[in-house]
Amino acid sequence: xxxxxxxxxxxxxxxxxxxxxxxxxxxxxxxxxxxxxxxxxxxxxxxxxxxxxxxxxxxxxxxxxxxxxxxxxxxxxxxxxxxxxxxxxxxxxxxxxxxxxxxxxxxxxxxxxxx
Amino acid sequence: xxxxxxxxxxxxxxxxxxxxxxxxxxxxxxxxxxxxxxxxxxxxxxxxxxxxxxxxxxxxxxxxxxxxxxxxxxxxxxxxxxxxxxxxxxxxxxxxxxxxxxxxxxxxxxx
Numbered sequence: 264x265x266x267x268x269x270x271x272x273x274x275x276x277x278x279x280x281x282x283x284x285x286x287x288x289x290x291x292x293x294x295x296x297x298x299x300x301x302x303x304x305x306x307x308x309x310x311x312x313x314x315x316x317x318x319x320x321x322x323x324x325x326x327x328x329x330x331x332x333x334x335x336x337x338x339x340x341x342x343x344x345x346x347x348x349x350x351x352x353x354x355x356x357x358x359x360x361x362x363x364x365x366x367x368x369x370x371x372x373x374x375x376x377x378x
Numbered sequence: 379x380x381x382x383x384x385x386x387x388x389x390x391x392x393x394x395x396x397x398x399x400x401x402x403x404x405x406x407x408x409x410x411x412x413x414x415x416x417x418x419x420x421x422x423x424x425x426x427x428x429x430x431x432x433x434x435x436x437x438x439x440x441x442x443x444x445x446x447x448x449x450x451x452x453x454x455x456x457x458x459x460x461x462x463x464x465x466x467x468x469x470x471x472x473x474x475x476x477x478x479x480x481x482x483x484x485x486x487x488x489x
Contacts, residue, residue: 267421294475305467306479313475353421364410364429367469367477369421 266290269354269370277378282341284373286354293359295337296367297321297329299350306353312337313359344377351375380405380472384480391458392488399453399483401468406446413442413453414467416482422467426453458487 270285288295294313298306298321308321312331326348330338337356341348351374355367381404391397401411410429414422426435426442428451434443441454451468465482472478 269421296475303481305481306469308476311475319475355422364427366412366424366427367422368424369414371421372419374419 267354267356267368267370269352269373271373272371273374273376275376275378276341276344278344278346280341280344282344282375282377284339284341284352284354284375286337286339286370287335288337288354288356288368289335290356290358290368291334292356292368293334294357295331296355296357297327297337297339298353298355299323300353300372301350309339346377349375349377380408380470380476380478382468382470382478382480384466384468384483386483387481388484388486390486390488393458393460395458395487396454396456397458397485399455399466399485401451401453401480403449403451403470403478405472406449407472408446409471409473411442411444411451412469412471412477413440413451414469416465416467418464425466455485458485460487460489463487 267288296311297309310329312318328340353372354370357367358365412427413425428444439456444451465484467482469479
């Protein structure tokens with residue numbers, strides 16, 4: 264069965280800390296995505312990656328960076344956490360074809376609180 | 379710019395009722411439309427995906443339709459159950475890697 268695993272369900276960090284959110288998928292998918300979800304704003308794309316070591320900015324990349332050293336793992340990094348980055352973070356993956364009709368598969372999310 | 383709207387934002391129905399959730403999008407140039415379910419504090423679970431060339435997809439008590447020309451999709455849930463209570467999101471895939479999500483409809487089915 265398809266599996267996207269996010270390393271933490273809940274995380275509490277302090278302002279200014281460097282925060283790492285990890286995501287691993289076992290489906291050999293080329294594409295991986297990081298979203299944040301906020302009430303009233305829906306899901307917004309932060310970054311995505313279509314191959315190892317490749318990354319592209321989404322709609323709201325400011326304050327974030329990503330790393331994709333291995334195909335199965337996509338990390339989201341908050342360089343210097345701020346309170347406005349308190350949110351639910353969702354990782355997803357999908358197969359390569361840009362025009363594909365393969366669905367995105369999501370992890371269970373990480374609820375991050377920045378104090 | 380593609381925008382996805384879901385109405386209503388919240389819905390409460392008695393158990394057993396058939397119901398329809400609505401999704402509209404502004405740009406008809408889409409590759410597919412996907413319906414997701416999200417339980418509180420959890421990630422998204424894919425329910426149905428309709429390709430742009432299709433009109434509908436069915437899975438069990440769920441039926442999703444797509445009308446590209448009018449920019450609309452509906453998710454029909456037959457004989458609703460308390461276990462159907464969740465937030466339902468629709469998302470459209472345009473060119474490239476972009477998927478645009480609606481804000482969701484929060485459904486509560488009363489026993």
